[in-house]
Structures are given as structure tokens and as C-alpha cells.
Amino acid sequence: MRMRKKLAAWLCLITVMAASIVGPLKADAAGSYENQEVYSFVQRMYEKVLGRGGDPEGIDGWYQQLVSGQNTGAQIVYGFVFSEEFIKKSYGDADFVHILYRALFDREADATGFAAWTGKLSGGESRLSVCKGFVDSQEFSNLCSRFGIIKGTIEIPGQEQPTQPESLITQFVKRLYVKALGRDADEAGLQSWSRCLESGEATGREVVRGFVFSKECKDKKLSNADFVEMLYQALFDRSADAEGAKSWSKALSKGMTREEICDGFIFSPEFAALCSKYGIEVGKKSSIDPNKPMVALTFDDGPGVYTSRLLDCLENNNAKATFFVVGTNAANYQSVMKRAFDLGCEIGNHTYNHPTLTRLSVADIQSQINRTNQYIKKATGSNATVMRPPGGAWNNTVKSAVGLPVILWSIDTRDWETRNAQSTINSVLKNVKDGDIVLMHDIHKQSVDAAEVIIPELVKRGYQLVTVSELAQYRGSGLSSGSVYYSFR
Numbered sequence: 001m002r003m004r005k006k007l008a009a010w011l012c013l014i015t016v017m018a019a020s021i022v023g024p025l026k027a028d029a030a031g032s033y034e035n036q037e038v039y040s041f042v043q044r045m046y047e048k049v050l051g052r053g054g055d056p057e058g059i060d061g062w063y064q065q066l067v068s069g070q071n072t073g074a075q076i077v078y079g080f081v082f083s084e085e086f087i088k089k090s091y092g093d094a095d096f097v098h099i100l101y102r103a104l105f106d107r108e109a110d111a112t113g114f115a116a117w118t119g120k121l122s123g124g125e126s127r128l129s130v131c132k133g134f135v136d137s138q139e140f141s142n143l144c145s146r147f148g149i150i151k152g153t154i155e156i157p158g159q160e161q162p163t164q165p166e167s168l169i170t171q172f173v174k175r176l177y178v179k180a181l182g183r184d185a186d187e188a189g190l191q192s193w194s195r196c197l198e199s200g201e202a203t204g205r206e207v208v209r210g211f212v213f214s215k216e217c218k219d220k221k222l223s224n225a226d227f228v229e230m231l232y233q234a235l236f237d238r239s240a241d242a243e244g245a246k247s248w249s250k251a252l253s254k255g256m257t258r259e260e261i262c263d264g265f266i267f268s269p270e271f272a273a274l275c276s277k278y279g280i281e282v283g284k285k286s287s288i289d290p291n292k293p294m295v296a297l298t299f300d301d302g303p304g305v306y307t308s309r310l311l312d313c314l315e316n317n318n319a320k321a322t323f324f325v326v327g328t329n330a331a332n333y334q335s336v337m338k339r340a341f342d343l344g345c346e347i348g349n350h351t352y353n354h355p356t357l358t359r360l361s362v363a364d365i366q367s368q369i370n371r372t373n374q375y376i377k378k379a380t381g382s383n384a385t386v387m388r389p390p391g392g393a394w395n396n397t398v399k400s401a402v403g404l405p406v407i408l409w410s411i412d413t414r415d416w417e418t419r420n421a422q423s424t425i426n427s428v429l430k431n432v433k434d435g436d437i438v439l440m441h442d443i444h445k446q447s448v449d450a451a452e453v454i455i456p457e458l459v460k461r462g463y464q465l466v467t468v469s470e471l472a473q474y475r476g477s478g479l480s481s482g483s484v485y486y487s488f489r
């Protein structure tokens, strides 16, 4: 049994380590560790699991295990959670779960998750198995990648369990393949849709639309009646009743579009019930009218001290904007970013500290993106959906390294240069057209002053102020990673 042998090997090692967990609390020389991320990972395990700082010998031991690749993040977790020191604390199930949330997910437990985990424990599942559940989750994987650590897993002796039970999200996606496309899921598609749902990048509505309006589905050339029946099966999990089928078919023949019909199904109590069964958010109904002009205002380099004022103005005008944030500010303005996101604004990535990306290596470019994404995700629960390179400087390396759609602009207000509200106002209001992307910077007072004039005026002229992704959806054909966009005129 390869697995048993491996387990025995690191159990043995953990016993050695456990000896060093106990010991006087000395100030450790943090600066002497070459890999600061790994050092912090170990230190935070001490704090979050054992509730104390690490002793130098202990830290040193775990640190070496991780940097040498002898042990993974999962095995370190195991070492702490099942150490003598921890076991002696005799925590109850609730505290045990709280500690796993803080240590492995870096957040407090949500009510649903907490109930599920404590339910497993009270139902007789072992702490080892629950700990494994946390370790094998996407959130712990994110934490490990944040600290540059190999995640690994915990193996439970005597129990062959190569696969995780299928998550509800996976089941939801699989059934859409069958019901909307009439075939089994392919692995790549299944993974990518599941990931989008899991990370909150896509809602139930977006995934359903992704299937129903996919090329594959369109190629089936379904009749109106078959299209309606497909929606009944995919969204309501049943056949059409005679009355329903008749009224939808009538609506289609009277000129209602398939998009509108699909939304009719999506925003119904029956689909809401299906989504809640699978733990999925339905998503919001779009209030965008494709027949009216629209423009995407974008603000770079923030958030900053004036961003809240700008958000007030957007909120009062029922307008959205896209914020290309830099990581250093994203770290300091978490609640502002969350508010922007909650208002329906889009959060884009503008690198960590604003370097010219064309001068950086692929690894450095990715580090700039990833570090900032962490702060965006921490505040909003979602990753950035778009990115803008500082100074608009991009080349093929940048394009392929960032892993996001690259968004430039069609109206450059030069607001950072003029620092003159009137000049910024003029450059927008004299030039704006349907489909434009406008570049401004919310770290300057004059720019926010200008925005407070521009936003209500555009609304008055009948413009819908939308995010970049919305503009791309309504005026183009969406966005794809590694492509560069200037406008959707």
C-alpha cells in the first residue's frame, strides 16, 4: 500500500515536528528567511491553529519541510491540527470548524458552510475526514497559491478515496449538458463552467445563457416548440404543460426574442427553486436596453480618497463604471471596492504597483496580476474580470501572460495631466459616442469633480452607463482573455 507507507512516513516526521512545536516563545528572525511567503504561511498556521506565535525551532522545521518540497501545505495543516498541543485544547466541533475556516480559508465561516461541516461531525464523520474536506477545497488551494505553496492532500489510511464526491455545482453543469445540449459533458467544458460558478464569476443565468445560446445549441436549429421544450427540461426539470407551451410559443410568434423567453424562464420561481437545490445564485436581471446608446466609464489607479464620492454619484444616477485598481490601493480600500462591486460596477486589474509591463518577464507580469487579484477577491469574492496595462503599454507577451481581456480606451481625457475638471468634462461630452470606453483616474479630485458633471449629463442624453463587460456583451460578442479592446463603437 503505497498510500499507507507514505502516510506512515510523514506521521513519523510530524511526531518529530510536534516535539518542536512546544518550546519557549522567542522572537524569530523573520528577515532571515529567504522565502518570506513560506515563512508567513508557517507563522500564520501557528497563529490561526495554535493561537500563538511560532517558536524559532518549530518555524524553522516547518519552513524547511515546505521549501525543500518534502511536505505540502496539506501535510503541514495535518501536522498542526492533529498535533498534541492542539488536541490537548479539546475544542468542541464548532470551534474546530471555526479554526479550519480561519486557518485554511482565511475567513470566518458562512452560515451554510458552518452548518454543513458541523453536521458532518455530529453525524459521525471524523475530524480527519472533515479536515481533508477543507484541504481538498478550492479555497485552500487559493490560499496555498497565495503563499506559493504546493497544496497536496491528506490521505486517510485504510480508505481508498481517489475521487471527491461530486459537488452540487458539477451536478448542475452536467445536467445542463444533457438537458440543453443532449450529450454528456466533456471534461474541459465541465471544469471551466464549474469553476466559473464556484468562484462566483458566473451566475446561474449566465451559465444557462452560455448553453442555450452556444453555437452548439444554435446549430441544432430548434423549432420554437422544441426550443421551449428544451427550456422546460433544462430549467424546470420537467416537460412543458400544454398551457405553458402554448403561451410561450405564442409569445415567440408575436416577435418576442429567444433571449427574452429564456430570461422569462430564468426569472421564474421554478428555476429559482432548481438553483437553490444546487446552491447556485440565479443572478440579476439585466436592465440594459440594447436599443439605447451606452458607454463605459473607466477609472484607473484607485481606489482612493475620492472614490466614495464617485460611487455616491454613480449610485444616485443608477450608473455603473469599471475600476481598474492597483493592488497597493486595493489593499487599503477594501470596503470601497466591495461597495463598488455591490453597486454592479466592474473591478479590473491594473497591476500591483503600476510598472510598465512590457519591460517585465512573464513571471513578474503574472505576479503583478495575481497579487492584485488576491485583494480584489478578498474584498468582492470574485476575481478581476478584465485588466488594463499601466500606460496602456502592451505587447504579445503581456497579452498572453495576463490571462484576462486587455482593455484600453477610445476616449483619453488626459485628466491626470490637465488636472482640470472642465477640460475633462469637455473631452468626454464633446466626443462621446455609443460604444465608447472613457479613460479617467479616480485618484484625482478634479477627475471626480468632472465625473459628477459627466455622469448625470450622459444619463440626461439617454446614455446607459455600463461596465466594460456589459458593453462588450451588448455591442460586441463578449470578451476573451488575451484579446485587446479599445471600444465597441
Ligand code: ZN
Residues within 6 Å of the ligand: 300, 301, 350, 354, 390, 391
Ligand atoms: Zn494607471
